[in-house]
Amino acid sequence: MITLTLKEQPAVPLEAEVLSPDRFAGLRHDEVRALPVYHGKRRLRLDDFFDIEGDCSDDVQIRGDLSRVKWIGRGMTRGRIRITGNAGMHLGAHMKGGIIEVSGNASDWVGGEMTGGLIHIRGNAGGQVGAAYRGSVSGMNRGTILIEGSAGIEVGMRMKRGIIAVRGPVRDFAGLQMKGGTLVLMGGAEIRTGAWMVRGTIISLKPIRLLPTFSLACTYHPPFMTIYSKHLQSLGFTVPYDAREGIYRRYNGDAAVPGKGEILVWEPQ
């Protein structure tokens, strides 16, 4: 195991895409310490900001308030990063595999354009979780993002495959231009959920305000809900039994695009 402890929070954000098991692999302790990070326009060493203990390992533990440390786990393919504290923007962006766990909050763009792996955040997340970066055709394409707290705007924007589950409330435009995949909203959402969605599934366990371009199709029990809930349970994310086996109202949309997406809203009995 390799443990990094932030010495003090940097005044301007630190770009630290080297914080990844892939980059640490095969490096001696002193080589890890010398890895480059960008502080503003200055190129500095990793050990200018972190106390580092241990040798190269797929198990990386990072301690401290990293809310100004960006790009942690960027493009990682394997191993595990455990963050005790908060994480900065672009956590696990372009991630392909492995696990990232955060005990505190994460900022915007968690898992942006990720293609595999698991990100589990115990606190709140910012906006654009699993989203497409500006200009890109699609966002997250496979992989799982679990958020125990709340999340910001544009969660799952243009996502193509994979699951995002949020226990707390999310803000506007969840599932904006969604192309596929599953978005589980356990704490409800603000307005314009599923706007311009083409395909994919948004599940809400709370009543939400729908756009007029979504129309009611039917009320039913989706059998996949049982299977998905069991899968999420195995990752340490519990869906209440009532919701797992419950009845949902199914809305089709977004007819403005026109799209073949669906929004399922739980009807507690």
Added chain:
Amino acid sequence: MLRITGGKVYDPTNNVHGEIRDVCIANGRVVAQVEGGRTIDASGMVVFPGGVDVHTHVAGGALNFARGLIPEQHRQAAAIVRDNIRRAGMGGTTPTTFATGYLYAGMGWTTVNEAAVPILSAKHTHEELRDTPIVDKTCLVLMANNEIVLDLLEAGEIERARHVVAWNIWAAKAYGVKAVNPGGVAAWKWGKDAKSLSEPVEGYKKVTPAKIVSGLARIVDDLGLPHPVHLHCNNLGAPGNYTTTLETMKVLEANRAHMAHLQYHAYGGEDWFSIRSEAAPIADYFNAHRNLTTDAGAVLFGNTVTITADGPWQHLLHKLTGKKWANLDVENETGCGIVPYAYKEKNLVNAVQWAVGLELLLLINDPWRVFLTTDHPNGATFWRYPEIIQLLMDAEFRREQIKGLPAKARERIILPDLDRQYSLSDIAIITSAGPARALGLSQKGHLGVGADADVAIYDENKDIARMFAYPRYVIKGGEIVIEEGEMRHSVEGREFVVRPTYDEKIEEFIRPLFQQYYTMSFDNYPVEPERVHGLQIANCRLPK
């Protein structure tokens, strides 16, 4: 002072084809002899005149709009990190200004022609060209949808139209005249296009695309501009458009003309499913008519972004592909559309396009009249030219590539039957000597005494694409820019501009029209000569 010794020199203008001889340079020019100074040993290398790009889009409002539209492509682009020589920048499909200069020079190209400038964004264009280092530049001003010019053609006032065009060229500090989809972009302002050469343009009674084409070609020749009218024909990209192209070439019989990116104008078939190559009839007609020059506008497979003043076509492309689209309306002058695009080898239409570009380069038998371009960035980015050179020089490699095309596409093209291979001399012609001659830049594209000392020196290598992608030395204006394959020095480029003669009183005619129809004040419109960095006035031939 500099002497390049021991290299095989290719200087087709002066009838030198691979002879081992010295090239001597002093004061930025090629000279007969130098005493002392530095010597470059070019043994085992080939010595070319610096490349000249006759048709590219590297600066200005439209290109900058495209840069803004494709952040997703920038994220994949190669970064140029600032060092003692280079400014920071980015490569990719629409390189930044400084990077454009470094990338062209890094390939051995030393002169580029920015092919589409509306007068309204000419100031912006010249500012960007100023920041495009190393290469020398020219630019062409868009005229074929300028409503003041079209109104004069409608009224039959060709004499006054000539003065207006000449005034516009100088106002834009341009080098020549570009015509894009004549009449079609004006019609686009009504939501229409101009698909037939002989039908009046929307909003006009008499003006047809044919009249615009022949009118502008005549005006350009009468003004004695060094470069003929630079024409992007009607019906670009549409299946069956080769008939329009043939008709256009017939309309041009009495004048000189440069047919831009001919690949996009040589398709048969009725729709996207029946599209086929009609490069053969186009090339036959072209071979028989020596008043014409052309550039290939070749396509290579991969991601790019399409940029053109041809607004209606870009709207169609957006509808066809579902990709994002940006449209610019440039007041009374022209339009512009941007659509990101990916050419795919397994796509029937793209495969035919890829073949047509190469077919034209191989079927047009006079290399002095067909030049290497990709209509950057429309067909592919300019830094991929070495890949096309390899396809032209190596028929075996070409046949291998053809095998990757869909079977249906292979029935629609004649490329598999073409065995012609370009020699190094031919490559020197289509990349340098030919385009320089077509642009009327007598000091470019050759290594004779008095020529600008723009030289590219390549290692002789069986891997042709690699050889041309990484020159060993590049010399621009006598300064060594690239040495041992590495950039050692950056110099500033110049801009060539023409000042055709016109009646000064024409301003009295344009001013009231301008004040009535334009959003900007007349006095702010022309580009001041001080704004053009390294301005060089090129000579017009004496007007008839």
